[in-house]
Amino acid sequence: MASAGSSPLDTYAGNGSAHGTGSTAPWQRAALGANLLSPDGGLGVTIFEEMTTLAVSTGAINLGQGFPDEDGPSEIKAAAQAAIASGANQYAPGQGVPALREAIAAHQKRFYGLDPNPDTEVLVTTGATEAIAAALLAFVQPGDEVLTFEPFYDSYGAIIGLAGAKHVTAPLLAPDFMPDLNALENAFSSRTKVVLLNNPHNPTGAVFPRHVLAKVVELAAKYDAMIVSDEVYEHLTFGPAHIPVASLPGAAARTITISSAGKTFSFTGWKIGWLSGPEHLVAAVRTVKQFLTYSSGTPFQSAIAVGLALPDDFYTGIATTLQHKRDILAAGLRAAGFGVYSPSGTYFINVDTAPLGICDSVDLARRLPGLVGVAAIPVPVFCHPEGAERTRSLLRFAFCKKTGVLEEAAERLATLKDRL
Known part of the structure; x- marks a missing residue:
């Protein structure tokens, strides 16, 4: 992790000194490229690991990391089980x-x-x-x-x-x-x-x-x-x-x-x-x-x-279901006071924290699990330093979760203005 005196953006955005070849070891170049090296050369954990740890310790709903919380089609699972049973191992x-x-x-x-x-x-x-x-x-x-x-x-x-x-x-x-x-x-x-x-x-x-x-x-x-x-x-x-x-x-x-x-x-x-x-x-x-x-x-x-090879209605169905989930979460985010940018694809939705008077999304991401019991990812961690400044008030939430989970998250988020 970064030294105690470094800023949250420094921790994840690095100091921008070696986005080329430099003289560092390959693992250091990889870590720097992923924003895991602080200006003093300390190696940090990923923001995903930090937010997951916070979510577990606070009992928060984890809308940070983008993975579904339910399995896909049963026929695909059955095909995998059959392949294992038939010796495709x-x-x-x-x-x-x-x-x-x-x-x-x-x-x-x-x-x-x-x-x-x-x-x-x-x-x-x-x-x-x-x-x-x-x-x-x-x-x-x-x-x-x-x-x-x-x-x-x-x-x-x-x-x-x-x-x-x-x-x-x-x-x-x-x-x-x-x-x-x-x-x-x-x-x-x-x-x-x-x-x-x-x-x-x-x-x-x-x-x-x-x-x-x-x-x-x-x-x-x-x-x-x-x-x-x-x-x-x-x-x-x-x-x-x-x-x-x-x-x-x-x-x-x-x-x-x-x-x-x-x-x-x-x-x-x-x-x-x-x-x-x-x-x-x-x-x-x-x-x-x-x-x-x-x-x-x-x-x-x-x-x-x-x-x-599944039929077309499977493919249209997954998009329709996700769009409904997006809209559930978006309603809670608007009620929280965020500026909401409705996505046209993926299962991530971005918000602007500035309407709440908060311009440091990294700091808010660290406080959010304790404030309302929801975890998110600050967008600046996906940027180089200049881009981190440009996006410093943006947060990303994942909506690839069960509908009930998203409804609960939306209710919790709606209380944010009162808790700040």
């Missing part, structure tokens, strides 16, 4: 079980008109996190730049740091968390090797429209950069349709598309992810991936193949 092929690779290819064609070859253009990974790590480690080296939007999911910074690259960001701006396209263009340079895109976007809940994605593709082509697109929330949108960036003209040849079973099917503990893209890019990522985990989750892979 040894190493899977390094590229993934054929049935799952075929199901991923069929899913991409069914929903988006993309047609990857399951034998050469699809790779199964240990969750989307490994897919992102393997892709960046395959293509990025010291001196390169990796561009993300900001706020950014914390593992992006960690892997960029581990690879020794420089992490460059373009801000997403409230209230709709869309990028300023001029600022996006200014963030590119001749050293931009990879654009790491997250759409739908965590933590903001933004779903990027076609013109934003087209600008990303245009700039990636101009600077000859790859696009690595994290699309794990692809089926969790409320109104706007998800558009895979690989489906845009000129994008497919330079794009790796990543998704996973965890968010769509509510089986986060199974860690089944995948990526697809041009054969030569997938082969490069596979070369790295085989020396990370090689393979994992054999019985779960065939079960997720069953899930990907």
Whole structure:
């Protein structure tokens, strides 16, 4: 953790001195990239661990970490149980079980008109996190730049740091968390090797429209950069349709598309992810991936193949259910006095604490479990120092919980103004 004299933002945002290669050890670069090093070099715990500990110690409802509190479809669980009983308990092929690779290819064609070859253009990974790590480690080296939007999911910074690259960001701006396209263009340079895109976007809940994605593709082509697109929330949108960036003209040849079973099917503990893209890019990522985990989750892979073939009403149903849950929590957050930014996708909702006269969301996040019995995550922890200042009054809440839990959380939050 940071020293006693450092500020909350310092603890998680770091001092900004080494978002490039520096002379630090690889683990230190990873920690710095994930905002785990304080200015004095102390190693802290993640904000997720801190908020979870606070939630447990106070009996608070934990709306910080984004994992569901109920299982996904029973037919997928039954398929996993059957696979275990039938002996599918040894190493899977390094590229993934054929049935799952075929199901991923069929899913991409069914929903988006993309047609990857399951034998050469699809790779199964240990969750989307490994897919992102393997892709960046395959293509990025010291001196390169990796561009993300900001706020950014914390593992992006960690892997960029581990690879020794420089992490460059373009801000997403409230209230709709869309990028300023001029600022996006200014963030590119001749050293931009990879654009790491997250759409739908965590933590903001933004779903990027076609013109934003087209600008990303245009700039990636101009600077000859790859696009690595994290699309794990692809089926969790409320109104706007998800558009895979690989489906845009000129994008497919330079794009790796990543998704996973965890968010769509509510089986986060199974860690089944995948990526697809041009054969030569997938082969490069596979070369790295085989020396990370090689393979994992054999019985779960065939079960997720069953899930990907579920009918359309399953996919529309999960989005409809989540939208209802979003609205339950949003009502409680408005009653609390927050400024509420209603998301178009994911299962996260962001609020502004400034209407309550509070501009330090890190401090409020630490007090909230004791005040009203609800835990959240401050958005500044997903930013570099400049971005942390810009977002210092924002909090993120997860609504991927049972309806009754969200109703109770909304009731508790509604009392916040009286308790402050």
